[in-house]
Each structure stands twice: as C-alpha cells, then as structure tokens.
Amino acid sequence: MTLARSLGKTTFETAQDLEAQLSHRLRLLTAEGDILALMLSRMMMRLRIAPTEASDFADLMAVQGPTEPAKGPLGSLQFLECARDWYQTAGLSDRADDMSIALAEAAVAKGIERASGASSSYMVAAHHLEKAIQQYRRTSHSYRKERALESRLADIRRLHRDYSQRATEEFERIEGRSFDLTEIAEAAEASVKGKEALPALLNFIAVAPIPSAEQLTEMHRERLAEGSIADLFGRSIITNGGRIAYKVPALAEDSKEHVIASHVVTSHQMYIGGLVQGAIAPALRALSEEHSITKEVLYELCTQSPAVPPGRETIFAMGLAAGFEWDFITSSHLVIPQIENFFRFHLKSQGVITTSLDQDGTETEKTLSPLLDLAKDCQLIDADIELAFRATLVDPRGSNLRNDLLHGLSEPHTANGAAGIYIWWLVLYMVLVPFWTRSSGEMDDSDSRLPP
Template sequence: MAKQRRGAYWNIVIQIAESHESDANLELASSKPSYIRIATILEQAIQQYRRVPRQFRPASMEMQLAQLQQRLLTAGALAVEEMSIIRSDPLDMSEMVDGAKARVSGRSIFAALIGLSTLFPIPNHEELLSAERELMVEGLGIYSQVTFHEDGRLTAKVPAPSLAEDADFLSARAISNFAHRIEMVVRGAIVPGLETFTREHCISERQLLQIVVHSAAIPPGREAFFVKGLAAGFDWDFMSSSHLLVPQLEAFLRYHIQGRGGDTTVLSPEGIHTEASLGTLLGMELTTDILGPDMVFVLEAFLVNPHGPNFRNVQAHGLISESAAGGVHAVFAWWLCLHLVVLPFWASGKSRKGPESQE
C-alpha cells in the first residue's frame, strides 16, 4: 500500500515534468520563440524528471532525459545568440589611462615595477556588498541572475532575493559586478601601464629572479614558474603567462596555509588524503587570516566562482578559447601574480622558511 502511494506521488512528479516539456514545445512553436524561456522551462522539466527514484521511472525515461539534455544545450546556445547588447554612452577612461602611465613613467625600473603592481587597488569586500545592498533597498537589484557560458550552458543561477539580506544573492551580484570592473581596469590601467613600462624599461628574467627569490609570497621551489610566467607577461605573451602562473596560486596558498599549521588535504571515509580544491582553500578561515577578506574575495571571484570569470576552472578544464587564453582575464591573472610577488600583503622581512616563523 505504501509503495502504491509513493508510486502515485512520483507519477504526479512525472506529470509536472511533462507539463514543463509541453510548455517548452508550445513556446518553440510560437511565432517568436524565446530560447531563454525555452532553456529555463527545459531545465525545470529535467530537474523534475531527475527527482524520480529509478525504481519508479518508466523504461523510456533515461532516453527522454538524454534527449531533453541535448535540447537544453541547443536552446542555451540559441539563447546566447538571442541576447542583445545593452549600449550606453562611451566610457571616458582617459583619466584612468593617464593616471596609470604617470605611476610608471619616468621612474627607476624598480619604482616603475611597484607603480605597475599597484595600479589596481584591491577592493573592499564589505563596501562591494554594501553597494549591492543599497541597490536592493532602492529596488534596482531585485531580479534573478543567470550566467551562461559562451557555448550556451547555464553555469550559475541565483533566484531573485526574498530579503534585502540575501547573502548568496548579494555575493553573486558583487562578484558579477567585480568581473565587469576587471575588464575596465585591464583596458584602462594595466595595459597602458605595461605599455609605458616596456617602452621605458627592459626587465630580464635574471632581474625578475632577484625579486621573486626575495618575495615572502613565493614558496621555495616555485621561483622558476613565477619568473617564467611574469617574464612572458612582460613580453605580452599572456597565454603562456597565465598557464604558468595560475596553477602556482594553489601552491602559493597551500604553502602559507601549511606554514600556519593548517591542513590542505581532505580525508575520505576510506582514510585517503587528497588535496583540497582551490575553492576549498579559499573558503578556509585560516586563508582569510593570512590574506585578509578583500584578497580572498578577489581570488575567489576571479578564479573559481561561476558568477565571475571562473578563470582557473575554465582554464584547467580545457574550456578556455584561444582568444580568451590571452585576453583580458589572462592579463589580470598576470597582474595579480605580479602584485602578490612585488607587494606581499603580510609584513616585510619574513623568513623564507614560512610565515609561521614570523610570529
């Protein structure tokens, strides 16, 4: 009897899924179908079908799910094409460009390097959240947010907030807006600053090595990666620099977490230790103690959060396009590593043995 009741319940769930599928078909058959809406409805259908336990699934459901998944990918790709560009008045970045050049030009090579590595002030995490909170109070930031990959896959979604203190929504909005700021800063400050630096100076790998080996940020045995990666950026080869430098950011975090006595591994139920993911490392309280909440926000927003560039994951999983591999985000990755090398965010003079020796 109980099994019959459960079977009846799951039949209702299947009917709900079928109704979503029918809605998607009706939208597709309309005179002006919205593929964004179709993708949303198909996703709802798939979610309902997947709720059904295997013992209550019809024999044809697996094939049906596979077909719906393919339809969702197709609709997602068409949804990206369907999106329109919202244009505003051109942004005058001449003041930013001039300021970036002034921080670098006419200085000694090391002073220019410091100027280049400080072109972008690390944003205050709480101020970013506060700005998003104010927009919500004013009713300007109350809409749901979705993120599509360039191939049409839906990679992140945040429902419209129910409260002005919806932490997930505020964080997603702050990360998304920070991603837009990255592009502006790269084009308006980092690139003009680097152009000025390379026009006035020629920095060699030998000179970079002297900086890297004396930086408290760099783990022992990782110097060559940072030297080669930074040198590639000074040669405008950001595809090479990002592939050399981004993986080393994980090594950088593990070294300093372990130096403070932290554990960077995850223990499985079988007793097997595996290295924690970059996202897990950034979520540790000890990481915030070491880097501060603002730098943790920048690293998470830029490297691993799907509402931002998600640069580390896109690169590591082979999802990055040729143009993106040497584009704006690759430039920012290079600059971020330069910032971490030239201006370590903990006190100067720390031993190369690790941060724990400074206490």
C-alpha cells in the same frame, strides 16, 4: 485546524470534524476543476490533514490534469503536481513517478512549441526543457530503467543543449553611458616611465587599487534598502556555451545576503575591467616600451621574494614573463595552478592543516576555494585580496577563470581579457609587494598592503 489540534483531547472531536469538512470540500473543488482546490490541497499536505485519503485525492487530481479545465493549462499542470505529491504521501511511488513523467512531457511539448513559430524564443524553450529534465530526475533510476526512459531523457538533454546554445544568439548588447579613462591611463603611464626597471615594476603594481570588499558590500546593502525591482526576480548566469552556471534567487528575507554577495562579485568583475583598461594595460604598454622584463629578470626576483614557494621560482617566472609579452593564455595556464600551491605553502608554514580526511582514511588536498577561506581566517590575506582571487578564479558568479581553465572550458578571449590580465597582475603584485615594502621603509602590520 491547527488550534484544534494544539488543544489536545478537549478539541479532538472538533479537529476530526474540521478534517472531514476539509476533505469533503477538496473533493468537490477538485471535481469542478476549481483553482482553489490547489491552494486547499497544498495547505492540507503541509498540515498533514487526511493522510489516509491521500490516494483518493491523488486519483481525483490525476484525472483533472489532462482535461485542461476552465482555469487554463497552467492549472492543469498544477493538478498533476498535486496528484504527484498526494501519491507520494500515500506511498505510491510508481504513480508519483507517472505524474512526474506526465509533467516532464508537458514541459517538453511547451519547449518545442516555443522554439518555433512567430514568437519563438530558444531561451524560453530551454527553460521548459530544463524543467522537464528536473521532473525526470525526480523519478527513481529503477522506474526509468523498467520503462526504458533513459534514452528519452538523453534525447531531452541533447535538445536542451541545442536550445541553450542557440539562446545565446538572442542576447542583445546593452550599452550604458561611456567613461573617459584618458586621464587615468596617462597617469598610469607616467608612473612607470623614465624609471629604472625595479622602481618601474614597483610603481606598476601600484597603478590600480584592490577593490574594497567592505565598500562593495555596503554599497549593495544600501541599494537593496532603497529597493530594486530587478531583485524581486531570480536570475541565471549563463556561459558562452549556453550552460547555466549559477542561479541567483529572488530577493527574500532568507536570501538577502545571498543576493548581496552575488552583486558584490558582479560589481567586482566590472570594476577590475575598468582597472585593466584604464590603468594596468596602459602602464604595461609604457613599461614594455622602456624595459625588457625577461624570464631571467623575473626568476631573480622570484628567488628573492619570500612570497614564492621554494622550487616554484621557474614556473612563476615563466608565467609572469608571458604576461609581459601579452601572452595571457600562457600566463594563465602557468600561474593559476601555482596560486593554489602558493596559499597551501604559506598556510602550512603557519601550521594550518590544508588537507581533509576522507571516511576511508585517505587525505585529500583542499582546493583553492577552501584555501582562500583558511588564508583569510588566519590573516594571511585580507578580505579585499580574498575577494579578488575568489571572484576572478573560483566563483561562478564571476569570471570563474580557474575552474573553467582547469576543466578545459576557458575560451582564449577570457584568458586574454580583463580577468586573465588582472589575475596575472595580482600575482605579480603578491610576488613584488615584499620589495615594495622594503623600498618604502619599515611598515607595521596594518600597512602590509599597498594603499589605494
């Protein structure tokens, strides 16, 4: 058919004949409820074969939908999907919306069925209700309003939230082999013990390396090259409340980089969990035993640090002081909003525009994610620091601490956990690095970061 069309007038009659044959065959297969009708239908829609007969094809497939032919209920729903697409091709939007509602209600029924009985699964039930909501969203607002379907959609959403929250109870803890961090912890403690306050603080920000973005990316690129069954399927990242925060696609040629980036973020967050437990927390305990790092001490350091934007010394000092008291809920609420201003101030100092111009002429300040892109592009920070802030603060595949905190979604254990402790340590690192470089002598640009 494609060849006949491409040759123009010389094969015009052949193309017409092929179109008539395909149209006839689709009608026969549909009437028999044959699953091959679905494959042929999709091919014809893709190539726009017999579009003038779209309404007839749609009517035939709409009849097959509710009958549940021998090919099973899955085939039944696929007939409804094809009917919807043919109606859309024919310009019959209301009939297409009718098919979407039929598909949605079938998904709701399947979800309720999976939420009860011996083989019940709220996780699967929530998945079916999610599909139902998507089908409802395909319909126009005017269609739903005319048929008073908004209340029905609201009911489905409530049921979906209920199933999603219950689904988290079905998760099982998967434990791998354990790692002994004793030697690492002892070395971290020893690095800060028996020293004056400032040298101890400078050693404290050197107890853990910044994970390498390049090494993590290369590791997962090699792993994908070796092959992984798990990556053949998509996966969802679910919050504690049962909300799907992010969907990672199945591995394909066009999604390869996306899958690698998702693994990099996940590995980074697992890595910093080990760094906090094995080095940062033990060193903080040892440091707190020998020194009282108060808000006043930190204020003096902040006023002398070129990293801290002018006028923000008090907030930085208060947030960092809370961390030395192991109050990372307070430190997160004080320090995390200042990270955005930190990057904005230093970018503006380099002449970088940190606002975007809306269509009506108003200027809007860019949020942390685009600011991190700008900071990396103008070499204010390197790729490792950029990944550390992004994965921990604004990436839904990671801790997403900044977004959850500012929208009131952060749980206390998150701020007091590895993500909250690490981001506090990372801000302290940024504040104290200028003091570290001074104490280590003059350094060139390539040595502006702490060595691993």
